[in-house]
Amino acid sequence: MIVDAHLDIGWNAIAHGRGFLQPPAPGYLVSRQSLVAAEVGLIFATLYTAPAHAERSMRTRFVYETPHEAHVIATAQVNYYRSCGLEMIGDRASLSAYVRGWRKGRLAAVLLMEGADPIVTPSELGAWTERGVRIIGPAWGRTRYSGGTNAPGGLTELGRQLLKAMRRKKVILDLSHMADQAVADAFAMWRGPIMASHSNARELVPGDRQVTAATVAEVARRGGIVGVSFYAHHLRARGKATLEDVVKHVVHHAKSAGGPEHVGIGTDLDGGFDTRYAPLDDVSRLKELRARLRLHFTQTQVDGIMGGNWLSFLERSLPET
Numbered sequence: 001m002i003v004d005a006h007l008d009i010g011w012n013a014i015a016h017g018r019g020f021l022q023p024p025a026p027g028y029l030v031s032r033q034s035l036v037a038a039e040v041g042l043i044f045a046t047l048y049t050a051p052a053h054a055e056r057s058m059r060t061r062f063v064y065e066t067p068h069e070a071h072v073i074a075t076a077q078v079n080y081y082r083s084c085g086l087e088m089i090g091d092r093a094s095l096s097a098y099v100r101g102w103r104k105g106r107l108a109a110v111l112l113m114e115g116a117d118p119i120v121t122p123s124e125l126g127a128w129t130e131r132g133v134r135i136i137g138p139a140w141g142r143t144r145y146s147g148g149t150n151a152p153g154g155l156t157e158l159g160r161q162l163l164k165a166m167r168r169k170k171v172i173l174d175l176s177h178m179a180d181q182a183v184a185d186a187f188a189m190w191r192g193p194i195m196a197s198h199s200n201a202r203e204l205v206p207g208d209r210q211v212t213a214a215t216v217a218e219v220a221r222r223g224g225i226v227g228v229s230f231y232a233h234h235l236r237a238r239g240k241a242t243l244e245d246v247v248k249h250v251v252h253h254a255k256s257a258g259g260p261e262h263v264g265i266g267t268d269l270d271g272g273f274d275t276r277y278a279p280l281d282d283v284s285r286l287k288e289l290r291a292r293l294r295l296h297f298t299q300t301q302v303d304g305i306m307g308g309n310w311l312s313f314l315e316r317s318l319p320e321t
Helices: 009-016 032-037 067-083 092-101 122-130 157-168 180-189 213-221 243-257 283-294 299-317
Strands: 002-007 040-048 108-114 133-137 146-148 151-155 172-174 226-228 263-265
Touching: 002 108, 002 263, 002 299, 009 040, 009 067, 032 040, 032 283, 040 067, 040 299, 067 108, 092 299, 122 133, 122 157, 146 180, 151 157, 151 180, 157 180, 213 226, 213 243, 226 243, 243 263, 243 283, 263 299, 283 299
Parallel strands: 002 040, 040 108, 108 133, 133 172, 226 263
Antiparallel strands: 146 151
């Protein structure tokens, strides 16, 4: 099966009316129908909340100004996923059973919180893990927990408390969007499972939204995975993105990591952008990506990049029960 480690399904449905159970909205790519047709079997479904300063750039009024408002927005997304009947994977046993029984047409999800502000205080983390959250990225832009994209800074004291609580609750840390100093702070204190759900190579596309080769190498040393984003501005500095750009970032990450076993995909194809900013015009074209990757990797390695690497990571990283 294909595993996509980053899709903002709940955000798109609630903030923009692009319902997951309907066919993709005109100009967009992601729905349950399109994913299962492309043989995507597992996704990391996000709880994304937009801070007030992002209102213009995200073209939305569905934003938060306080932690309580962020909490309400994220809760609405949890409820939306439940209303869709999306099967949630929360531990190794449920993952193993799902993978063994998977067949075309089935789709399940792991919940990933992108930007930790919905967690009003770290003491409330348990309430979120009970709702199914298994992965947390503390940042988007700046949050109360961490410096982020276009917002330099390290982990705050609240952020350090959150990471300690995450370790106790066996939650996976997602480095995507974290500022360089925050990444360094996390490396210094974090001893749990670590990943970057949707982060491309800074050496190919400059900017603090991308990750450095050194960060990829350290994530790999710790047994983690880095997912390649399909957003055009993450794939190339200018011009129309193509699947060949995706391949370039996969190859670069694989070299940085010491092997393709630490690379996957985290397309972000439902991240608020339409097909003008995507390297494909239909999710079914992921099959073309396999053939392009095969020019650089063995068939087993390609299967890993398309999903197997994420499955192995989750088998090591999710709580046992």
